[in-house]
Amino acid sequence: MALEQFPAACAGDNRFTEDHPRAAELLPVCLGCNVRAACAAFAAAARPEVGFWAGAAYPLPSEETR
């Protein structure tokens, strides 16, 4: 799959890599993203330390004290 064919809706949007992303503002973008399933699978495996991935802010609340 070429990323050019299925671009991420957040491409180039720095709000998605902030330490404290604004979920209410970003969630609609993820809900309309055509690579959301792949993004969610990546985030579930990689457990990013920051950012907003597939509709969820990382770290996940259950991981914040690790």
Ligand code: SF4
């Ligand atoms: S689902 Fe993933 S790739 Fe798509 S807009 Fe959200 S964070 Fe970006």
